[in-house]
Amino acid sequence: MRGLGFALLSGGLFGAGLRISGMTDTRRVQGWLDVFGAWDPTLAFVLGGAILPMAVAWRVAARRDLSYLGLALPAAPSRELDRSLILGSILFGMGWALAGLCPGPALASISFGGVGGLVFLLAMLGGMIAAPALRARLDAAAPATSPRSKMDIRALTPTYAVSPQIELSDLPAIKAAGFATVIDNRPDGEIPAHLHTPHMKAAAEALGLAFIANPVIGGALTMENVRLQRQVMAEASGPVFAYCASGNRCSVVWALMNAGQKSTDDLISTPAKYGYNLEPLRGQIEALAAEPGAGKD
Amino acid sequence: MLDWFWGFVGGLMIGGAAAAYLLFNGRVMGASGIIGELVDRSGWSNWAERLVFLAGLIGVPYVLSLLIGGETHLTGNWLVIVLAGVLVGIGTRLANGCTSGHGVCGISRLSLRGIVATLLYLLAGGLTMVLLRQLIEVI
Numbered sequence: 001m002r003g004l005g006f007a008l009l010s011g012g013l014f015g016a017g018l019r020i021s022g023m024t025d026t027r028r029v030q031g032w033l034d035v036f037g038a039w040d041p042t043l044a045f046v047l048g049g050a051i052l053p054m055a056v057a058w059r060v061a062a063r064r065d066l067s068y069l070g071l072a073l074p075a076a077p078s079r080e081l082d083r084s085l086i087l088g089s090i091l092f093g094m095g096w097a098l099a100g101l102c103p104g105p106a107l108a109s110i111s112f113g114g115v116g117g118l119v120f121l122l123a124m125l126g127g128m129i130a131a132p133a134l135r136a137r138l139d140a141a142a143p144a145t146s147p148r149s150k151m152d153i154r155a156l157t158p159t160y161a162v163s164p165q166i167e168l169s170d171l172p173a174i175k176a177a178g179f180a181t182v183i184d185n186r187p188d189g190e191i192p193a194h195l196h197t198p199h200m201k202a203a204a205e206a207l208g209l210a211f212i213a214n215p216v217i218g219g220a221l222t223m224e225n226v227r228l229q230r231q232v233m234a235e236a237s238g239p240v241f242a243y244c245a246s247g248n249r250c251s252v253v254w255a256l257m258n259a260g261q262k263s264t265d266d267l268i269s270t271p272a273k274y275g276y277n278l279e280p281l282r283g284q285i286e287a288l289a290a291e292p293g294a295g296k297d
Numbered sequence: 298m299l300d301w302f303w304g305f306v307g308g309l310m311i312g313g314a315a316a317a318y319l320l321f322n323g324r325v326m327g328a329s330g331i332i333g334e335l336v337d338r339s340g341w342s343n344w345a346e347r348l349v350f351l352a353g354l355i356g357v358p359y360v361l362s363l364l365i366g367g368e369t370h371l372t373g374n375w376l377v378i379v380l381a382g383v384l385v386g387i388g389t390r391l392a393n394g395c396t397s398g399h400g401v402c403g404i405s406r407l408s409l410r411g412i413v414a415t416l417l418y419l420l421a422g423g424l425t426m427v428l429l430r431q432l433i434e435v436i
Contacts, residue, residue, distance in 0.1 A: 006321035007346045011353025013314035014326065014397070019358045019367060021307020022300065027370045033422040036431050042304040047400060049308020050315065054405035057316035071323035077408040088391025089399070089414040093421025095384025098377055098429070101369070102396045103389055104328035106382075107351060111359035112367035119375065120382040127386020128333040135391055189342050193330070194393060196339035 002069050015108040021046040024109040026100025033097045075192070082169075084135050136203035139168040153177060154247055154274045160233065162250035162274070163243040165191065168203045175207045180238030183229065185249045187215035210236065216249045221256075230257040251276040259288035315401055322346065327398025328354070329389035337390070388418075 022028040022042055031040030061073050096102050099120055101109075106121050113120075151170045155161040161179070165186065174182060182204050188196045197213045204211035214228045233240055242250035251271035255278050258267055264285050268278045278285075315326040324346075331347050334340025340347060358367065372378060389395040392414050394403065399418075403411015 003322040003346055004349045006317055007350040008353045010314045010318040010322070010326060011350035012357035013310050013317070013353075014328075015354040015357040016361060017307045017310030017312075017314060019307070019361050020310065021304045023307070023311075024358065024367065024369055026372070030426065030430075033419075033426045034430055035423050036427055040300075042300045045301040045304035046308040046311070047404075049305040050312035050401040051308075051405045053309060053312035053316045054319075054401055057312075057319050058406040061319055067319070067321055067323035069321050069323070071321075073323045074319070074325050077403070077406065077410060079409045081410065081413055084391045085393065085410055085414055086417060088388045088393070089417035090388070090421040091384050092388030092392060092395060093418030093423075094425045095381040095386075095388055096396075096418060097422035097425035098384065099372060099381030101371070101381070102328070102385060103332060104354070104395070104397050106385070107328065107332065107354050108358040109367065109369045110355055112362040113369045113371060116371040116373065116375075116378055117369055120371065120378050123379045123382025124386035125332070125336050127383040127388075128329070128336050128390050129386075130383075131333070131387045131390030132337050132339075134387060138391070188339070193334055193339055196334075198337055198339045 003071060006069070014104065017050070018105050018108040021049075023102075024105045024113075029100040029102075029105075030097065082139075084138050087138065088131075132199050132202050133206070135199065136168065136206045139203055140172055140206055153241070156251065156254055156270050159236075159239045160254060161239065161241050162247035162254070162271075162276075163241065164246050165195070166243050168195065168199065171200075171203050171207055171209065174241050175209055177241075178239055179209065179241040181210040181212065181232060181236040181240045183232055183240060183242040183250070184211070184213045185216045185225075185229075185242055185244040185253065187217060188213075190218075190245070214253075216244065216253060218245075218249065221249065221252060226253055226256045229253045233257070246276075247274065248276050252278060252281060255281060255285055256288060259285045260291070264289065311397070311401060312405075315397065318350075319402075325398060325402045327394050327402060329395040330393065330398055333386075333390045392418075 018024050023046060028040055028042055031038060032043035064073065067073055101120055103124065106117065106124060109117055110121060151163065151166060151173055153161045153163055184197060184200060201211040212232050214225055214232070216225050244250050255267040255271065264282060267285055268282060271278050318324050318326040331350055335344060335347050361367070392399065394411070394414060399411040399414035404415060
């Protein structure tokens with residue numbers, strides 16, 4: 001894997017910077033937050049010193065397509081100020097003031113922070129494990145008619161719909177539309193971290209939706225993908241909602257799992273209504289339809 | 298005088314670390330995300346990169362502590378430690394960032410979320426200090 005050397009270098013330099021700047025000293029952090037007490041301005045110099053090289057780095061990154069190691073650069077940041085960001089930042093600020101430790105310094109000081117530092121770290125990790133379920137509840141409590149829900153449900157049959165990538169905040173509308181099961185046909189590697197399987201699954205299940213990850217690698221769909229999709233359809237207690245990047249992969253899996261059960265023309269013309277071109281798969285669908293036992297388990 | 302000087306030098310090192318992580322690895326250096334997406338399993342696709350980063354983050358301060366010492370002056374009140382840890386853990390994952398991700402990396406790219414998050418946690422931290430230290434003297 002590329003980048004391990006630079007990950008070690010960054011982590012080490014980050015740790016050294018935290019120790020040298022005084023960020024691992026809880027008195028200094030609490031002194032900075034204690035605006036009406038003996039205020040200690042040191043952290044303003046730490047933050048200022050850290051922002052300078054990083055502001056240059058963002059300008060360099062903006063002119064590049066890939067990193068110096070040829071890896072993808074981060075996407076443009078979201079501008080959405082959701083309730084998770086606001087509540088989370090407030091809770092974090094309270095905890096930061098209480099003990100004077102934030103996540104970086106808590107890790108950097110673990111070798112000299114004694115039992116107290118270890119207990120803080122374990123409590124912090126516990127909070128991090130609990131957070132996805134809490135976030136799912138917050139998102140589910142958001143009104144389903146939220147203007148940022150731009151969802152596009154594309155029904156191929158009365159019991160199977162496909163869609164481009166959804167947000168956590170779209171799940172209540174999917175539930176409200178009568179779906180029982182959600183299938184994620186996209187590998188986590190191509191999705192922003194907050195939409196990865198554990199978060200989506202927790203949010204879907206909190207609403208009473210079944211959630212199954214059946215990752216289809218673009219251009220490398222397997223018959224195991226088809227078999228799993230068919231099994232989920234067979235076991236679903238109601239209509240099934242499948243999403244990937246555009247809905248194309250969900251349509252391809254649907255056409256292949258129905259080969260021999262519906263006419264090849266129907267399997268191609270139905271997704272075409274939504275702009276999915278399955279014509280190149282005609283040969284594969286017909287070959288599957290011709291197999292003995294096609295479309296049956 | 299020395300305090301702010303070392304604060305600034307340490308800050309440059311933190312920013313340099315974040316710059317290297319961005320320009321070579323193509324990633325935003327956020328401590329809470331790097332560890333948080335390991336423990337909630339959402340970031341296992343690049344676990345080795347995360348573990349190596351954490352090894353540097355823990356190992357280098359350890360070596361420094363042998364040379365120049367280290368003291369966190371953490372409170373001895375266990376209830377405060379546990380409560381603070383849980384709040385920091387839940388808060389940073391809900392907000393998707395902490396001082397490094399939102400503060401250093403977010404403000405430097407003028408990200409609206411980063412700036413709002415930083416203002417909110419500074420405000421909440423300042424109010425917590427006023428309430429608990431100045432008014433009822435708990436911490």
